[in-house]
Amino acid sequence: MKKILAGVARFQKEVFPQYRDHFAKIAGRQEPFALFITCADSRILPNLLTQTEPGDLFICRDVGNIVPPFGSVYGGVSATIEYSVAVLRVRDIIVCGHSDCGAMRGLLDPESLKALPGVLEWLRYSEDPRRAVMEHASHLSYADKLQLLIEENVVTQLEHLRTHPAVANGLAAGTLNLHGWVYEIETGHVRAYESETGKFVPVNEDEAGPVYRESGEEGDVELLCR
Ligand SMILES: [Zn+2]
Structure with a gap:
């Protein structure tokens, strides 16, 4: 202290x-202009990495930057989403995963979570990307599997985000855009999910940045880029 x-x-x-x-x-x-949803990890400072000021970002943090689908659990995440979109009228929502995420490491090694029932229960909202990686990418190295899971998890949480009525209304009205990011701790680089190619690409200050668009069926996880 x-x-x-x-x-x-x-x-x-x-x-x-x-x-x-x-x-x-x-x-x-x-009057924040964006909702920034990211991991509780101590190494991520949303205002620092986006060089934004007090008042710019509404921030929601939890282990694994997870967004439970609407109705599955009523808690801090759903309330934060609803309030930021319906009341504060944020124009963008960013779901930001990150390198070396302990939650994603835990998903790759569920045994390590045995003594953490709260974490284990929370991580079930990342079960689809975990299963997809284990089923289709088990041949990859641990580091590549981890990176793939970090990316897949961001895309899955964006899909969950769409199930929230305030978000669905904003998307239908064209007043809201969703973005999926992965922040790399050791370099400070940010890559954003590009729906058209299914890849994470470096963000470019000259462009608005890739916007997440709906694709495929709900819960249908398609592996990215490999
Ligand atoms: Zn994390």
């Missing part, structure tokens, strides 16, 4: 004054 408390003191003394006007402007009202 020492480091955290010292950080709060330094923030109040040295950092906050630089943001004083900005915080005064947003203190009574927020």
